Amino acid sequence: MTSIMDHLSDQQRKEMERQYAVYTHGTSQVIPGEELKQKIASSLIHNKPLKVKLGLDPSAPDVHIGHTVVLNKLRQFQENGHTIQLIIGDFTGKIGDPTGKSTARVQLTDEEVKRNAVTYLEQFGKVLDQSKVELHYNAKWLSELKFEDVIELAGKITVARLLERDDFENRMKENKPVSLHEFFYPLMQGYDSVHLESDIELGGNDQYFNVLMGRHLQEQFGKEKQVVLMMPLLEGLDGIEKMSKSKGNYIGITEKPSEMYGKAMSLPDELVVKYTELITDLSLDEKKMVRQQVEEDQIHPRTAKMNLAKTIVRMFHGETASQAAESQFQKVFQQKQLPTDIEEVLWEGERTVSISNLIVSLGMLPSTSEARRMVKNGGIKLNEVKVTDVNEDVKIEDGLVIQVGKRKFKKIKFN
Structure with a gap:
């Protein structure tokens, strides 16, 4: 039996391998890798872009560098001509993602969801070309489902499967309530993939259960299954906890250049390579070079960190601001002078x-x-x-x- 791979020309095969290497670099898991190759191959043969999905529940609209891990991966797909599907969970956001929560989330109002969504999109535009993004609000299709449709959807998954989620299991062991509506969150997120016929979905490691639900439901509805790319969660500036504004260990993407640069310089040396690979727009070869230089002691850790800090500022504020931030850092921290923009x-x-x-x-x-x-x-x-x-x-x-x-x-x- 022949496969789609057998129909690739030599040039297409090289391009498929190149794209595969770019997309898989920095991921924690690709489910499954061989299907990702087949989807890229099909895209090249039929000259049809892949549909790459990221779902967002706009409950915390202040974006920091940790959020850009998945955004940078989306940008890589976008640079190769694929279609980005950003899903604003104006329907699912009213429930709230129960992932990692010891209690049910407070449900958001329509006004809160829409206000947060606007803020998200403004900040995401610093990483993605918004003019080439498909923007969807999942209330458009989820709010139109009839009760019999919901019953049919619920019949596609077992209670035992839903209880595999650690957060549900832990809350039940601790005799904490789990509301019935929370079970529908992963179902609704998965149904987004069914409705949009997504080819690929991205998510952080903490979204493992949710993003696999899309693959499961697509199969149940007779659709081609999406490939899932799991992305590592980024440690904050303390090098221990997940990056979070509440923990104060974050770099905000709207912060001043000097603040960005200074925060990046406080990063533990051992995280320089991980940050370079996950949040910068450097090419794959450039990222591999940084890793080699650091691992083989070809570059001083401080120099590698300064290069990283300069890259981060350049990405969000431009080359001129990047150079100015580096100059100010050297004056304040190396030459012990006061900054000029107090x-x-x-x-x-x-x-x-x-x-x-x-x-x-x-x-x-x-x-x-x-x-x-x-x-x-x-x-x-x-x-x-x-x-x-x-x-x-x-x-x-x-x-x-x-x-x-x-x-x-x-x-x-x-x-």
């Missing part, structure tokens, strides 16, 4: 204030206890002079420069 704050308070209250008033730390702790650790300076007394009263003067940690600066300004 934020000025109009001061209208008392002219003498305690150091801890000053820091909190300026929003540089959230509490006086943290400010006092920072003083004890030698992390606060006034006009480049380290503060050593946690009880020090500061005389507020026009032009006073306050530094907290290595990257936070503010300058007092009077009317």
